[in-house]
Amino acid sequence: xxxxxxxxxxxxxxxxxxxxxxxxxxxxxxxxxxxxxxxxxxxxxxxxxxxxxxxxxxxxxxxxxxxxxxxxxxxxxxxxxxxxxxxxxxxxxxxxxxxxxxxxxxxxxxxxxxxxxxxxxxxxxxxxxxxxxxxxxxxxxxxxxxxxxxxxxxxxxxxxxxxxxxxxxxxxxxxxxxxxxxxxxxxxx
Numbered sequence: 001x002x003x004x005x006x007x008x009x010x011x012x013x014x015x016x017x018x019x020x021x022x023x024x025x026x027x028x029x030x031x032x033x034x035x036x037x038x039x040x041x042x043x044x045x046x047x048x049x050x051x052x053x054x055x056x057x058x059x060x061x062x063x064x065x066x067x068x069x070x071x072x073x074x075x076x077x078x079x080x081x082x083x084x085x086x087x088x089x090x091x092x093x094x095x096x097x098x099x100x101x102x103x104x105x106x107x108x109x110x111x112x113x114x115x116x117x118x119x120x121x122x123x124x125x126x127x128x129x130x131x132x133x134x135x136x137x138x139x140x141x142x143x144x145x146x147x148x149x150x151x152x153x154x155x156x157x158x159x160x161x162x163x164x165x166x167x168x169x170x171x172x173x174x175x176x177x178x179x180x181x182x183x184x185x186x187x188x189x
Contacts (some may be wrong), residue, residue, distance in 0.1 A: 003101035006123040008039050008046040018057045026084035049102040051094050052093040059094035060087040061102040073174050078112030079189040096130040103131035113167040117189045118156035134162035142188050
């Protein structure tokens with residue numbers, strides 16, 4: 001079973017429907033699943049990483065990117081997101097495999113200056129074990145709105161890696177910083 005990858009924009013509709021249904025189930029979302037809903041906004045240029053087990057979607061993760069501005073300087077940010085394993089297939093290391101593949105791609109594709117995403121504190125050991133992610137002393141905020149989603153008020157741990165030489169040179173801009181993701185209301189990483 002190999003991890004497969006495809007740009008989300010070019011994803012066949014049956015696969016997108018299967019991913020939407022599995023994410024709905026894995027995240028225990030209320031209400032009806034919208035199988036034709038886009039997984040990510042096109043401008044994020046998301047990439048899907050997934051595993052199938054006996055023809056059924058078993059695990060999924062995505063990487064998406066966007067520009068952010070930190071203290072007047074623009075950087076490209078890549079983020080790991082939508083990590084899920086089908087509830088009936090958990091405990092077999094499938095989620096770990098898609099996280100490894102997505103993390104390796106995120107770190108080596110050359111598209112991003114920084115990598116940043118958030119997770120529940122209880123998931124930090126999983127991300128650490130799977131792909132060597134470590135918590136950073138950083139706060140992610142969705143946008144400039146007064147009531148914007150924030151990693152610190154959501155109780156999330158933030159992972160941050162400076163990937164490019166340009167970002168490593170600017171490391172003081174990120175140390176202990178608040179990073180505005182400039183996302184639409186209701187979105188977060």
